[in-house]
Amino acid sequence: MDSPSVSEPVLRVRGLTQRYGDLTVIDGLDLDVPPGTAVALVGPNGSGKSTLLRCLTGLDSAAAGTVELDGRPLDERAVATRRALAVVTDDLDFFPDLSVVEHLDLVASAHGVDDVHAAVDEVLSAIGLSAQAGQLPGTLSSGQRRRLALATVFVRPRRLMVLDEPEQRLDTDGVAWLGDRLRADVDAGAALVFASHDPDLVERVADTVLDLGAS
Amino acid sequence: MTAVPDLVGPVAGDPAGARELRADIRHWRRGRVSTSWLEAAQDAYVAVFATLMIGAMAGNVVLHLRRMAVDECVAAACRTGRATAPWLAVPVVLALVVAAARLVGPVSVTPAVASWVLPAPTDRAAVLRPRLVTAVAAATVSAALVSGLAAAVAGVPVAVTASLAVGTAALAGGAVGFCAWAQARHEGVSRAAGGSLAGLAWLVLVFLAVGRVPPPPSPSTGVWTAALVAVTAASILALVGGWRALAVVPGRSVATAGALAPSLSGALAAMDLALIWDVLHARRWRSRGWVRPLRGRWRGPLALAERDLARLRRKPSLLVTPAAALVVPYVGATLGGQRVVVFLAAMTGFVACLGLFSGIRVLRRTSILERCLPLQPAEAGLAAIAVPMLVVLAWGLAVAPALHGVPSGLAGLVAGLAATTACVRWMVARPPDYRMPLVSSPGGAIPPALIGALFRGLDVILLTTGPLLLVPTENGALVSLLVGGLTLSVLLSRRP
Numbered sequence: 001m002d003s004p005s006v007s008e009p010v011l012r013v014r015g016l017t018q019r020y021g022d023l024t025v026i027d028g029l030d031l032d033v034p035p036g037t038a039v040a041l042v043g044p045n046g047s048g049k050s051t052l053l054r055c056l057t058g059l060d061s062a063a064a065g066t067v068e069l070d071g072r073p074l075d076e077r078a079v080a081t082r083r084a085l086a087v088v089t090d091d092l093d094f095f096p097d098l099s100v101v102e103h104l105d106l107v108a109s110a111h112g113v114d115d116v117h118a119a120v121d122e123v124l125s126a127i128g129l130s131a132q133a134g135q136l137p138g139t140l141s142s143g144q145r146r147r148l149a150l151a152t153v154f155v156r157p158r159r160l161m162v163l164d165e166p167e168q169r170l171d172t173d174g175v176a177w178l179g180d181r182l183r184a185d186v187d188a189g190a191a192l193v194f195a196s197h198d199p200d201l202v203e204r205v206a207d208t209v210l211d212l213g214a215s
Numbered sequence: 216m217t218a219v220p221d222l223v224g225p226v227a228g229d230p231a232g233a234r235e236l237r238a239d240i241r242h243w244r245r246g247r248v249s250t251s252w253l254e255a256a257q258d259a260y261v262a263v264f265a266t267l268m269i270g271a272m273a274g275n276v277v278l279h280l281r282r283m284a285v286d287e288c289v290a291a292a293c294r295t296g297r298a299t300a301p302w303l304a305v306p307v308v309l310a311l312v313v314a315a316a317r318l319v320g321p322v323s324v325t326p327a328v329a330s331w332v333l334p335a336p337t338d339r340a341a342v343l344r345p346r347l348v349t350a351v352a353a354a355t356v357s358a359a360l361v362s363g364l365a366a367a368v369a370g371v372p373v374a375v376t377a378s379l380a381v382g383t384a385a386l387a388g389g390a391v392g393f394c395a396w397a398q399a400r401h402e403g404v405s406r407a408a409g410g411s412l413a414g415l416a417w418l419v420l421v422f423l424a425v426g427r428v429p430p431p432p433s434p435s436t437g438v439w440t441a442a443l444v445a446v447t448a449a450s451i452l453a454l455v456g457g458w459r460a461l462a463v464v465p466g467r468s469v470a471t472a473g474a475l476a477p478s479l480s481g482a483l484a485a486m487d488l489a490l491i492w493d494v495l496h497a498r499r500w501r502s503r504g505w506v507r508p509l510r511g512r513w514r515g516p517l518a519l520a521e522r523d524l525a526r527l528r529r530k531p532s533l534l535v536t537p538a539a540a541l542v543v544p545y546v547g548a549t550l551g552g553q554r555v556v557v558f559l560a561a562m563t564g565f566v567a568c569l570g571l572f573s574g575i576r577v578l579r580r581t582s583i584l585e586r587c588l589p590l591q592p593a594e595a596g597l598a599a600i601a602v603p604m605l606v607v608l609a610w611g612l613a614v615a616p617a618l619h620g621v622p623s624g625l626a627g628l629v630a631g632l633a634a635t636t637a638c639v640r641w642m643v644a645r646p647p648d649y650r651m652p653l654v655s656s657p658g659g660a661i662p663p664a665l666i667g668a669l670f671r672g673l674d675v676i677l678l679t680t681g682p683l684l685l686v687p688t689e690n691g692a693l694v695s696l697l698v699g700g701l702t703l704s705v706l707l708s709r710r711p
Contacts, residue, residue, distance in 0.1 A: 093581050110514075
């Protein structure tokens, strides 16, 4: 694998520790993610991948340590953080009365994307949801809902992507497309941290692999 | 050539009947009973004692209200309203019964029965009959109680109260039977029936508002008896229709209605009323499935507001309830409600316009959607309520002429703002937190917020309209607007 770029990291983690009662899930983790770099988190279930991602994105408070985004403490409440950080975790929620394309229009418009319709149509087509553009989320299959959540990442500007098992519930073609798309984004300068159980996806996308299950 | 058998697999005789299946289930449950007879008797004693105590207290309250109504509601307009109320209660109760019946089926089965019993070659009607009986019993008892209460509080004679209660109960039972028939044959018919009943109630309100309500009937005993017999006969006919239609009711229909039960009962047990709204909202749109996409054009926070415009364009019927509810404050004014009509208007606006605030509800029930948007909480919140708030404020101005005794334009704005704040309060409230310290209650330990959940919305309406109610002047209205604005900004700036 290529060595990461030496430029200033987008994401800097120092001494991150997370505990659940007496159980220490993450112990003093240091991590730098420069622009144009993809870091994959691997390890068995319960090894702390999702916990780490939730701490990195501010969804959970760490017991100790610091997380910085572009040199500033990461505060998921700050607008600047939301502009830069695109997150997809396992928890999905949608407006029951807005269609697939309307969700994407909303996210792209809120981020001030120049040509919203073109950007959304391109992602819809690429992610294989064009035929479901008018479908309401309640009737989508779990794989389609996952695609929709991933599409919200790609219709908006992003500096750091944090994805928890993005390949989950996608079919083979979907995973292949996702790998290409993520790699293209990273090559274009975005930073990526993702947890995955798919060795092919990790091999294809990641510059650095962090094995949380290794003793 | 070898003959192909009709069925493959183990050899089977006649399928088990519904009665046998029920007996089996009862037998299995009996084997798992963990309550002794003594404990059951103690529970029964507590239940009977509590019912008597609460019944006595409720009876006292009703008698007190009845005395108040008779002694204090003596103006001609008020007396007319009082005399009309029991009759108005009949279509209102029936419309509610039809709405509730359509919501739960009225015939529904639990997901377990839908998965295990309905696919079996048993007599489906026999499985469903007890469900219909339960629904009919619940409807008749509730209808009798509500109708009897309305008549009792209005101060009408006891014989009329009893006749109205019995008649409404019979009609409610018939309405459930009719809904069961419609569930099996044409579901749209029950919707139309519910709409017609609501329309009838609304017409009575309009007549009340303009002071032209015809005097309620005061029939002789013979006519009462004949009317009750006719109503009961019609209801029995409807019930027979529903009973017979059970044999052909689609399994999908009874299973879909039953699938709601676990979610609704869970939300009710936690007194999370907004969660009930979530379940019903999601179900309504899931049944629609597809929509014609309305592409967004506005940028930044306005994109959220544009979605609310799209909602109104997609479902203009969202405005029907607020439009119909405009009449209520005018009724209050006609009946001599004086300054209290501001409070009544705010409450009516709150209940009627709640459905417009679905955007903020979904945005705030978790942090998932909000974190996709580069907006401050207050900014996102304000954008998500901008369109509904404008509608509710316009609604407030439309009822302003009914708000006598106070500067009416400002009072209309106060009513609109109070209703908006109440809707937002209801929609963004957090569910009861069972991790916090609990307080003891006769029903066991409960989170303190559980009791408040019932009065959510009412609290901010009292807070906002309070200054105007106490000081019915321009200054009072301005203070009310200030209080309402501050409350709204606090609610919007809270994070999910």
